[in-house]
Amino acid sequence: MKLPDHLSIRNGHLYIGQHDTVDLAEQYGTPCYVSDEERIRQNFLRYNSALREYYNDVQLLYAAKANGNLSVMRVLAKMGAGADVFSSGELHLALLAGMPPEKLLFNGSSKTTEDLELAVDKGVRVSLDSFDELRQLSEVAKRKGKEVEVSFRINPALEVPTHPKIATGLATSKFGIPAGQILDAYKAAMEADNVTPVGMHCHIGSQILDVAPFGKAAEVMVDLAGKITDLGVRLAFIDIGGGLGIPYNRETDKMPTPEEYAKAVMPVFLKGIEKLGIKAQLWVEPGRYLVGDSTILLTKVNSVKKAHKNFVNVDAGFNLLIRPAMYDAYHEVVVANRADEAPVETYTVTGPICETGDILAADRKLPVVADSDIMAVLDAGAYGYSMASQYNSRPRCMEVMVKGEKSAPMRRRESIIDIINTMQKLPWHEE
Numbered sequence: 247m248k249l250p251d252h253l254s255i256r257n258g259h260l261y262i263g264q265h266d267t268v269d270l271a272e273q274y275g276t277p278c279y280v281s282d283e284e285r286i287r288q289n290f291l292r293y294n295s296a297l298r299e300y301y302n303d304v305q306l307l308y309a310a311k312a313n314g315n316l317s318v319m320r321v322l323a324k325m326g327a328g329a330d331v332f333s334s335g336e337l338h339l340a341l342l343a344g345m346p347p348e349k350l351l352f353n354g355s356s357k358t359t360e361d362l363e364l365a366v367d368k369g370v371r372v373s374l375d376s377f378d379e380l381r382q383l384s385e386v387a388k389r390k391g392k393e394v395e396v397s398f399r400i401n402p403a404l405e406v407p408t409h410p411k412i413a414t415g416l417a418t419s420k421f422g423i424p425a426g427q428i429l430d431a432y433k434a435a436m437e438a439d440n441v442t443p444v445g446m447h448c449h450i451g452s453q454i455l456d457v458a459p460f461g462k463a464a465e466v467m468v469d470l471a472g473k474i475t476d477l478g479v480r481l482a483f484i485d486i487g488g489g490l491g492i493p494y495n496r497e498t499d500k501m502p503t504p505e506e507y508a509k510a511v512m513p514v515f516l517k518g519i520e521k522l523g524i525k526a527q528l529w530v531e532p533g534r535y536l537v538g539d540s541t542i543l544l545t546k547v548n549s550v551k552k553a554h555k556n557f558v559n560v561d562a563g564f565n566l567l568i569r570p571a572m573y574d575a576y577h578e579v580v581v582a583n584r585a586d587e588a589p590v591e592t593y594t595v596t597g598p599i600c601e602t603g604d605i606l607a608a609d610r611k612l613p614v615v616a617d618s619d620i621m622a623v624l625d626a627g628a629y630g631y632s633m634a635s636q637y638n639s640r641p642r643c644m645e646v647m648v649k650g651e652k653s654a655p656m657r658r659r660e661s662i663i664d665i666i667n668t669m670q671k672l673p674w675h676e677e
Contacts, residue, residue: 247578248496250539252285253624260582260622263648267544267582270653271620274646276546277562279631281656283321283649285540290325293490293532296504300512301528307351309488309533310336312628317647317656318537319343330488330531334364341368351447351485351529353399355420362386371395373447373485375422380435387440397445397485398423398431402466422448425470432474443479445529446471449487452534457502457510460489464511468518471526481526484519486511488531492538494576494625504535534628541627543567544582545606547619548598556593558615563597563604565637567623567630571603579607582620587613595621599638631657636665 249255252263260267263282270280290306297304307330308322314336319329320343328349329340340350347369352361355375362383365372367390374380374396387394401422423431435443450463464486471481490507493499519526545562569575579595581587589611597604606623615621634642641660646653 247580250285250496250624252282252288252540253542255585258584258586260580260585262542264651265648265653267542267622268620270646270648271544271546271582273653274644274655275659276544276620277560277566277643278544278659279541279566279626279643279645280544280653281315281318281537281541281627281645281647283540283647286318286321286537287325289536289540290322290327293504293535294326296508297512297528297530299505300508301516303525303527305349305483305527305529307349307485307529307531308536309531310340311632312533313537313541313630314339314632315645315656316343319345322536328529330533331370334361337364337368337370351397351445353447353449355399355422359386363390366390366392366394371397371445373397373399373445374431374435375399377423377431377434380431380438380441384438384441391440393440393442395442395444395482396435397443397447397483398428398435400425400428400446400448400467400470402448402450402463425466428470429473429477432477432479436478443474444482445485446474446481446483447485447487447529449531450489452489453491454489455491455493455499455501457507460486460507461510461514463487464514464518468515468522471518471524472522475522475524481524483527483529484515485529485531486515488533488535490532490535492534492625492628495578538628539625541625541630543623543626543630545621545623547615547617547621549617550593550615555609556591558593558595558612558621559598560595560606560621561598562606562623562643563599563640564601564606565597565599565640566634566643567606567626568633568635569629570606571601572633577607577626578624579610579612580622580624581613581615582622584613584615584619589613591615598640636660639665641665 307328310329323344331337350370352365353373399422493501545560549559551557564571595607644659645657647656
């Protein structure tokens with residue numbers, strides 16, 4: 247098995263950084279997410295450096311939806327990251343993490359009036375997704391007596407090699423304004439009260455393992471930038487989104503490196519802005535690449551059952567990691583306390599949720615597994631806890647951060663009280 251650099255096997259146990267995962271499971275309980283702060287820093291530095299080799303005026307906006315833990319966002323904020331935020335909640339977290347408003351972009355295809363009011367109040371740029379939203383934002387800004395800077399999210403109508411549910415730049419996607427309508431959108435923005443168009447935005451999808459679509463998207467964007475500039479718009483930034491994938495299956499997945507990504511995108515971008523004679527800042531929105539492989543999900547084996555398959559029943563299910571159920575996504579699993587033992591049996595790892603689809607890993611070759619063993623689900627840092635739920639009235643688990651010899655919870659474990667406390671007794675039930 248190929249492990250990322252921050253994971254290792256020592257004395258038969260899986261380690262994350264300097265920490266024995268079996269000891270972490272005993273100390274903090276299971277299920278439990280564990281993230282390595284140094285790995286997040288390494289990922290950010292590599293991505294940022296690859297782009298800045300070509301052009302110094304680059305701003306990374308962390309895709310907050312990937313992992314919205316405040317500690318994770320603080321790590322990235324201290325390194326200079328801004329954020330692509332998709333809700334008022336993510337906007338508040340980004341500001342609380344120390345990210346300045348000018349490094350934030352409020353994205354989304356269905357913003358509420360309250361969302362728009364918050365963006366205006368906080369001085370955050372808004373990526374507009376429809377003509378209706380432009381009108382609504384103009385009304386909010388005018389009512390508040392403030393100017394707001396905007397971009398439009400452009401739908402480039404590009405096919406990309408990823409799961410259909412995370413391909414966001416298709417012609418049939420709910421996101422963005424079709425390229426054929428975009429000039430009319432910028433004209434409308436230039437005429438709208440209290441709104442100033444200053445940027446362009448697109449995002450073609452997530453978990454993409456081929457750099458060619460990113461180069462094509464950059465081509466579409468710089469071509470449209472010329473037409474938008476001809477309208478009289480002064481572009482301060484061009485945001486080409488995120489989407490660079492990671493190798494969930496390191497035996498088969500060929501992951502493009504940040505350097506390969508930069509080589510595909512940066513020459514196209516630089517040639518385009520040089521031709522236009524503009525000095526727009528390049529914005530990119532990595533999420534999964536920055537945090538995906540930084541985190542493991544530790545889970546204890548409750549029981550092993552021989553039926554038509556060998557089932558390993560663990561205490562974490564799709565209530566905590568929904569990607570396998572939602573996307574048929576692959577996550578490597580390791581028996582953390584038997585990490586150096588040879589695989590001898592085929593097992594299907596299942597969770598405690600009352601759904602047939604509650605399978606974390608199907609038909610995997612593993613060492614002989616017994617109850618009370620500890621399993622680690624790898625590459626769980628992106629769209630893991632951030633998509634977790636309380637389904638079956640199961641409290642969500644703890645999140646822990648490690649750095650060097652240190653470890654500490656960065657989110658406490660929920661209890662049944664956390665589930666009950668938001669519920670209210672109906673007045674007629676008091677009768």
